[in-house]
Amino acid sequence: MSGAGPGEVPERLCRVAVDLLPVVGASVSLHSDGMPVQLGASGPRAAYVTEIQATLGDSPCQWAARSRSPVLAGDLTTGGDAARWPVFAQQATAAGVSAVYSLPLGDAQVCVGTLDLYGDTPGTLTRGELRTARLVAGMMTIALMALPHEEATGEQDEDVWLGGLAADHDPLYQAAGMIMAQLAVGADEALARLRAHAFAQGRTALDVSHDVVAHRLRFDDDE
Structure with missing residues (x-):
């Protein structure tokens, strides 16, 4: 994160997630009033599929935010995941995304957002890969809250600062x-x-x- 401004940190960490895990894209969103607000993405495809999730209102990231636990949709092409979110599955696969792994940002009591990982082929995360994904989500939360937000907005209020990233x-x-x-x-x-x-x-x-x-x-x- 050396030399990164506040607005660059979410995107950089998403790229780290792609480097560490068998996925082709990642994004991070805040969740407010049931609407995911994208803070950053590893690339255009991840950003687009994240906007699809926000537009439809029923998708893995919303389930992860509500349940405060990971939602692992390993196959959007057929079977249970495709049936659970049929419209999202159709649009995601049309964009080249066949699997979505959504992890909450926060703790067991409070979820402030999600880290969404996108795969271009169906598959599940191994136990070790899921552990790595959880670590990335934890570091994402810590990094976002630890940024020098007063330099970005002149305010000490973390909600104001996070809102600035989602401007x-x-x-x-x-x-x-x-x-x-x-x-x-x-x-x-x-x-x-x-x-x-x-x-x-x-x-x-x-x-x-x-x-x-x-x-x-x-x-x-x-x-």
């Missing part, structure tokens, strides 16, 4: 607030409407949120 996703929450006002619905319903529209258009929720914030799309016009 690219601010339009997602702005759009959800606008949809809440347009439809007079709660936050969960607004996010569900945003995700559904994105899915129907074959886009990511983050992509659609930019249209909402820029007033190119209103959800009350859809009613």
